[in-house]
Amino acid sequence: MRKFATKIWVLIIAYLMLTIAFMYIFADFLYEKFYVEDTKSEMIEIGENLQSKYSGGKVTDEYVELVESFNYYSNYDVFAVRNPRELSACVPFEIDYKTLIGPDERRVLLNGENITKIGYEERFKREVVSVILPLVDQNRLEGIIYIYYPLAKITELARTEVAIFIGGGVLFSFLIAILVYQSLKRIMRPLNDLHRAVEQMTEGDYSARVEVASKDEIGLLSEAFNHMAESIQREDEKQKAFLATVSHELRTPISYIKGYSEAIQSQLVEGKEQTEALELIHREAIRMERLTNELLQLVRKEKEEIEMLPIVLSETIRESVKLLEGQGDKKHIHIVQNLDENIIVLGDEKKLKQIFINIIENAIRYSDENAKVTINSYVSDRRAVIEIQDEGIGIPEEDLPHITERFYRVNKARSRSDGGAGLGLSIVKQLVKMHNGTLSIKSAVGEGTQVTITLPIMEEE
Numbered sequence: 001m002r003k004f005a006t007k008i009w010v011l012i013i014a015y016l017m018l019t020i021a022f023m024y025i026f027a028d029f030l031y032e033k034f035y036v037e038d039t040k041s042e043m044i045e046i047g048e049n050l051q052s053k054y055s056g057g058k059v060t061d062e063y064v065e066l067v068e069s070f071n072y073y074s075n076y077d078v079f080a081v082r083n084p085r086e087l088s089a090c091v092p093f094e095i096d097y098k099t100l101i102g103p104d105e106r107r108v109l110l111n112g113e114n115i116t117k118i119g120y121e122e123r124f125k126r127e128v129v130s131v132i133l134p135l136v137d138q139n140r141l142e143g144i145i146y147i148y149y150p151l152a153k154i155t156e157l158a159r160t161e162v163a164i165f166i167g168g169g170v171l172f173s174f175l176i177a178i179l180v181y182q183s184l185k186r187i188m189r190p191l192n193d194l195h196r197a198v199e200q201m202t203e204g205d206y207s208a209r210v211e212v213a214s215k216d217e218i219g220l221l222s223e224a225f226n227h228m229a230e231s232i233q234r235e236d237e238k239q240k241a242f243l244a245t246v247s248h249e250l251r252t253p254i255s256y257i258k259g260y261s262e263a264i265q266s267q268l269v270e271g272k273e274q275t276e277a278l279e280l281i282h283r284e285a286i287r288m289e290r291l292t293n294e295l296l297q298l299v300r301k302e303k304e305e306i307e308m309l310p311i312v313l314s315e316t317i318r319e320s321v322k323l324l325e326g327q328g329d330k331k332h333i334h335i336v337q338n339l340d341e342n343i344i345v346l347g348d349e350k351k352l353k354q355i356f357i358n359i360i361e362n363a364i365r366y367s368d369e370n371a372k373v374t375i376n377s378y379v380s381d382r383r384a385v386i387e388i389q390d391e392g393i394g395i396p397e398e399d400l401p402h403i404t405e406r407f408y409r410v411n412k413a414r415s416r417s418d419g420g421a422g423l424g425l426s427i428v429k430q431l432v433k434m435h436n437g438t439l440s441i442k443s444a445v446g447e448g449t450q451v452t453i454t455l456p457i458m459e460e461e
């Protein structure tokens with residue numbers, strides 16, 4: 001986490017420094033460009049104003065004095081000369097006249113156009129911007145107006161501003177770095193808490209939680225972690241309870257088998273008692289086998305995928321009932337079937353039979369003799385509805401929410417001798433879910449139980 005925070009901190013500071021550098025370069029560029037252009041425009045405007053006062057002919061001394069008088073109230077140095085060589089007496093630096101007004105420049109001036117130049121002056125160690133305006137009469141260059149302005153003031157001002165700017169930028173960056181560091185510490189605190197909580201969970205402590213201090217992405221991540229931790233803790237508790245229940249369920253038959261087999265081996269039981277002991281050993285072995293098979297079914301069905309095929313629902317229900325007729329006949333239970341012959345559902349026939357057999361078998365097992373079990377099927381809201389109603393002992397209201405949990409037995413209603421391992425309805429619930437169906441159970445003690453299943457039907461094209 002510290003490395004991550006350091007990376008963010010360095011990245012922010014780097015972007016900040018780049019931004020400051022860019023702002024300096026861009027501001028300096030704009031300052032130089034617009035200020036210099038504005039200076040040249042103003043110089044040309046002044047020169048053209050003075051140029052308009054020239055009436056032609058020879059450049060008189062009065063005109064020269066008029067132009068030079070402008071220097072008293074102008075920021076620019078302005079001179080009017082008849083010959084460019086005369087500028088040496090006016091300007092405080094040497095001028096290369098051939099470069100200043102060569103053949104090309106002379107043609108431009110004779111056309112009445114201005115010349116603007118920017119050059120570096122070695123003597124003053126600075127750049128000088130100059131504007132030359134022609135004094136033309138009858139295609140003759142009678143003289144020029146020369147205006148110059150040293151850019152040293154701009155450069156020096158820029159350097160002063162840059163020093164202030166850089167100093168302020170460094171101070172600002174330092175303050176920002178401290179604020180970013182403190183902010184990152186606050187932002188990273190919940191991530192550090194998450195890291196510690198994850199480490200606790202990897203060591204098996206699923207009670208670890210993190211404080212949710214905000215509603216941002218990190219807060220949502222913290223909430224998601226807490227929900228995940230709660231789910232894992234519940235699953236861990238369920239797993240421990242599951243293992244404890246499995247151990248308990250296996251311990252009882254194993255203790256019976258071990259005790260009676262040792263008694264037979266030691267010849268402590270003989271005759272009828274020995275036969276009864278062997279029957280008990282056989283019965284407990286069958287119960288262990290059934291429990292093991294149901295456990296394997298639960299494990300497989302959690303990962304199993306089924307192929308949904310069109311199935312005639314009424315035929316599947318009748319075949320399931322036929323397999324249980326022997327159990328029903330022993331208790332003289334009458335099974336009534338009111339089935340819609342036209343319902344075709346999408347599902348796995350073998351697993352649908354397992355669902356119906358389990359529920360109908362429970363209805364027979366927990367009904368009194370000469371009772372009735374009614375099976376109805378019909379279509380409602382474009383889904384197949386199967387209702388299995390018995391007249392049995394019923395289920396207490398407080399037990400209804402738990403009867404589909406693994407190893408759950410209704411108190412006083414089911415026992416290990418007449419009931420299963422408490423896995424049947426758990427398997428049913430999983431199978432119904434795999435078929436995209438629903439399972440609901442209503443019951444009243446002494447009145448019976450109604451199990452309702454809904455399944456998707458095949459849509460007609």
